[in-house]
Amino acid sequence: MEKYLSQLNDAQLAPTIQVDGPMIIIAGAGSGKTRVLTYRIAYLMSKGVDSFNILALTFTNKAAKEMKGRIADIVGDSEAKNLWMGTFHSVFAKILRFEGHHLGYPSNFTIYDTQDSQKLMGSIIKEMGLDKDIYKTKQVYSRISSYKNSLITVKAYFKNPELMEADAMARRPRIGEIYKEYVDRCFKAGAMDFDDLLLRTNELLTRFPNVLAQYQNKFRYILVDEYQDTNHSQYLIVRALADRFQNICVVGDDAQSIYAFRGANINNILNFQKDYDDVKMYRLEQNYRSTKNIVGAANSVIEHNKTKLDKIVWTANDIGEKVIVHRAMTDGDEGRFVASTIWETKMNHQLQNSDFAVLYRTNAQSRAIEDALRKRDIAYRIYGGLSFYQRKEIKDVTAYLRLILNQADEEALKRVINYPARGIGQTTVDRLIVEANASNKTIYDVIKTIDSISININNGTKNKLRDFVTLIESYKVMNQTANAFDLAEHVTKTSGLIRELGKDGTPEGITKLDNVQELLNGIKDFVEGQLELADAGDSLAEFLEDVALATDLDADKGDPDHVALMTIHLAKGLEFGHVFIVGMEEDLFPSGMSMNTRSELEEERRLFYVALTRAEKQAYLTYTLSRYRWGKLIDAEPSRFIEEIDDEFVNITTPLKERFNPMLDASIFGDIAPNKVRFAKPKTAKMPKKKTKSKPENFEISAPKKMVPVSEAESDSDTLNTKLEVGSKVNHQRFGRGEVIKLEGKGADAKAEIKFQKGDTKKLLLRFAKLQIMRE
Numbered sequence: 001m002e003k004y005l006s007q008l009n010d011a012q013l014a015p016t017i018q019v020d021g022p023m024i025i026i027a028g029a030g031s032g033k034t035r036v037l038t039y040r041i042a043y044l045m046s047k048g049v050d051s052f053n054i055l056a057l058t059f060t061n062k063a064a065k066e067m068k069g070r071i072a073d074i075v076g077d078s079e080a081k082n083l084w085m086g087t088f089h090s091v092f093a094k095i096l097r098f099e100g101h102h103l104g105y106p107s108n109f110t111i112y113d114t115q116d117s118q119k120l121m122g123s124i125i126k127e128m129g130l131d132k133d134i135y136k137t138k139q140v141y142s143r144i145s146s147y148k149n150s151l152i153t154v155k156a157y158f159k160n161p162e163l164m165e166a167d168a169m170a171r172r173p174r175i176g177e178i179y180k181e182y183v184d185r186c187f188k189a190g191a192m193d194f195d196d197l198l199l200r201t202n203e204l205l206t207r208f209p210n211v212l213a214q215y216q217n218k219f220r221y222i223l224v225d226e227y228q229d230t231n232h233s234q235y236l237i238v239r240a241l242a243d244r245f246q247n248i249c250v251v252g253d254d255a256q257s258i259y260a261f262r263g264a265n266i267n268n269i270l271n272f273q274k275d276y277d278d279v280k281m282y283r284l285e286q287n288y289r290s291t292k293n294i295v296g297a298a299n300s301v302i303e304h305n306k307t308k309l310d311k312i313v314w315t316a317n318d319i320g321e322k323v324i325v326h327r328a329m330t331d332g333d334e335g336r337f338v339a340s341t342i343w344e345t346k347m348n349h350q351l352q353n354s355d356f357a358v359l360y361r362t363n364a365q366s367r368a369i370e371d372a373l374r375k376r377d378i379a380y381r382i383y384g385g386l387s388f389y390q391r392k393e394i395k396d397v398t399a400y401l402r403l404i405l406n407q408a409d410e411e412a413l414k415r416v417i418n419y420p421a422r423g424i425g426q427t428t429v430d431r432l433i434v435e436a437n438a439s440n441k442t443i444y445d446v447i448k449t450i451d452s453i454s455i456n457i458n459n460g461t462k463n464k465l466r467d468f469v470t471l472i473e474s475y476k477v478m479n480q481t482a483n484a485f486d487l488a489e490h491v492t493k494t495s496g497l498i499r500e501l502g503k504d505g506t507p508e509g510i511t512k513l514d515n516v517q518e519l520l521n522g523i524k525d526f527v528e529g530q531l532e533l534a535d536a537g538d539s540l541a542e543f544l545e546d547v548a549l550a551t552d553l554d555a556d557k558g559d560p561d562h563v564a565l566m567t568i569h570l571a572k573g574l575e576f577g578h579v580f581i582v583g584m585e586e587d588l589f590p591s592g593m594s595m596n597t598r599s600e601l602e603e604e605r606r607l608f609y610v611a612l613t614r615a616e617k618q619a620y621l622t623y624t625l626s627r628y629r630w631g632k633l634i635d636a637e638p639s640r641f642i643e644e645i646d647d648e649f650v651n652i653t654t655p656l657k658e659r660f661n662p663m664l665d666a667s668i669f670g671d672i673a674p675n676k677v678r679f680a681k682p683k684t685a686k687m688p689k690k691k692t693k694s695k696p697e698n699f700e701i702s703a704p705k706k707m708v709p710v711s712e713a714e715s716d717s718d719t720l721n722t723k724l725e726v727g728s729k730v731n732h733q734r735f736g737r738g739e740v741i742k743l744e745g746k747g748a749d750a751k752a753e754i755k756f757q758k759g760d761t762k763k764l765l766l767r768f769a770k771l772q773i774m775r776e
């Protein structure tokens with residue numbers, strides 16, 4: 001048997017080595033679904049399935065990358081490279097590059113990200129003279145997006161009186177017209193938005209049976225992770241592709257379906273058995289990720305949902321610590337609790353920042369946490385905010401690159417036509433747009449033929465427009481021979497972009513310049529990676545596709561040792577040693593907007609289940625008594641979800657006031673970051689060599705000849721005395737036996753430097769070190 005298969009339990013092994021036919025694995029969090037999917041791919045290849053014939057769809061590009069890396073470890077790099085693996089969006093963007101021409105798209109079509117789409121929608125709303133307070137861009141965008149994901153095309157929309165009526169009732173009777181104009185404009189610009197990547201793939205596979213047959217043959221084995229969160233459009237694509245060979249393996253957990261608000265349909269997983277013949281169903285029950293307490297807590301929560309499949313999740317892992325529930329006064333206090341706990345835990349267990357994650361319901365909650373982490377000098381990273389590639393300076397550079405590839409790209413052109421400023425004003429651009437719409441040409445073509453048309457633009461401006469076209473044409477020429485990096489560097493210099501950013505000497509300006517440099521580095525890496533593959537191909541086009549589909553979760557930028565901050569939605573599928581779920585308050589989590597129906601509330605509960613099950617060792621739940629929301633301090637109440645956890649798995653700590661402790665309270669440090677305090681030279685550097693007079697207060701001594709844990713902070717002070725001295729023999733939970741070589745600090749601040757038998761010397765805060773003292 002292949003060696004890697006021994007890393008699976010029997011229940012996992014069965015679906016892994018089941019080669020043919022439709023199959024579904026429904027199992028709880030942390031039970032190895034993703035591992036099975038990964039190993040199954042390696043197994044298929046070992047059984048002679050050609051790597052070119054396998055398609056694996058994951059929830060994030062990061063997950064695909066990790067999976068591919070793992071498979072490469074088993075089957076070797078060169079084979080793993082042939083696998084088609086990625087998110088629905090990235091895989092189908094790739095197919096549309098090859099096949100989009102059937103639908104009238106150029107192979108170099110642009111992908112509009114959400115920002116581009118919303119900008120275009122905003123300008124259409126403006127051009128149509130609609131009230132922007134009623135036709136709010138974001139709302140119109142999400143409405144149209146939901147039509148697209150339900151495969152309601154413009155044509156279908158206008159055939160459906162109910163939809164039209166619903167929009168009219170919502171005081172937006174002209175949504176249909178906006179929809180039509182938006183679709184036309186994207187098409188004319190040679191652009192697809194995110195929803196198009198699925199909608200057009202569906203259109204392609206439905207309208208062109210030959211194309212469908214070709215991809216059915218190619219993807220003989222299809223695997224889908226996180227199947228519970230597929231939407232209707234994704235569902236149809238998978239069904240169509242798997243229809244011929246029916247070698248489809250989907251894995252998921254109905255209890256982790258959390259994207260209904262974005263069109264995910266839980267019925268896709270519930271009805272899978274009806275969709276195919278002879279579906280093999282597998283269940284995994286053993287959780288390998290979390291402690292018994294975490295698994296127990298998560299199970300007891302999800303029990304409260306009525307709509308669910310019955311599942312068993314158990315673990316053979318340690319019992320671990322109970323889930324800690326902490327009450328804070330305000331969101332500021334909550335942040336300080338998180339930061340100080342991370343700091344102490346790191347110190348006492350010699351952990352990394354990357355062992356911690358802070359999860360929240362809404363992005364707005366990150367600010368208080370960030371402030372507190374910054375004060376303590378703890379490196380963190382926010383995932384899912386504005387991604388690197390969505391920053392203005394980066395979008396400006398990529399807009400030039402997009403325009404070089406596709407001059408029809410309206411959003412790219414509008415971005416750079418007067419940036420850096422070259423005297424082409426908004427009025428001119430508006431006139432160009434009107435002319436382009438009237439003559440059904442692209443804006444770029446209008447400019448190119450500016451001499452032969454009648455347009456109200458003065459000669460001076462016409463010259464500037466001509467210069468702009470000449471500049472872009474010169475880049476196009478360069479693109480035929482130069483690689484993407486050389487081209488991009490040339491563009492940033494000669495377009496005046498770098499000069500423009502350089503004028504701004506503020507720290508923000510400098511950061512922007514650094515970001516542009518970082519982008520260039522990224523392009524360089526990309527190009528070099530491609531050269532390695534001996535596939536220099538159309539490197540610019542591929543780079544831009546990666547950029548358009550990159551989410552912030554995918555970018556591995558900066559110091560990897562950081563605390564991860566993200567919404568729970570984004571944390572799906574991930575795992576961390578220690579997880580803080582903050583803002584456990586009614587109206588926030590569950591969200592105030594999701595308490596009207598049982599199904600909404602149950603989705604919130606599933607979200608909480610996802611959050612809890614990210615933790616391996618320790619989960620913390622925090623709530624506040626009052627919190628700033630919408631600019632006001634409002635009273636908060638603990639979330640109902642806290643009470644839903646069985647008592648045996650939680651430890652509801654005493655209120656903050658009673659826990660007051662100078663060591664933990666950031667205010668006592670003023671501006672000094674505590675981790676600097678930690679490294680500062682102690683004032684009491686010269687400790688007596690032998691019997692020390694200093695008595696760390698919070699320290700309890702064990703009975704003679706017995707190993708007794710030293711109590712923690714809350715110990716009764718009467719029992720706190722110490723005979724601990726230099727030379728004492730101690731035992732530490734993690735580091736084992738050692739000898740005290742130095743003592744310093746007093747009271748809550750007392751530390752001991754201990755030389756452990758394993759060779760390390762560590763300085764530990766006695767208050768939390770849980771030392772056991774060996775007395776002879």
Ligand SMILES: Nc1ncnc2c1ncn2[C@@H]1O[C@H](COP(=O)(O)OP(=O)(O)OP(=O)(O)O)[C@@H](O)[C@H]1O
Nearest residue numbers: 007008009028029030031032033034035288289573
């Ligand atoms: N048989 C096993 N032996 C040891 N570790 C395992 C085994 N199966 C899974 N694991 C580990 O347990 C953790 C959870 O596995 P995995 O991420 O595959 O679970 P999952 O079911 O996909 O979870 P989620 O529902 O959160 O996506 C991972 O760290 C994985 O490496």
Ligand SMILES: [Mg+2]
Nearest residue numbers: 033034035573
């Ligand atoms: Mg998984």
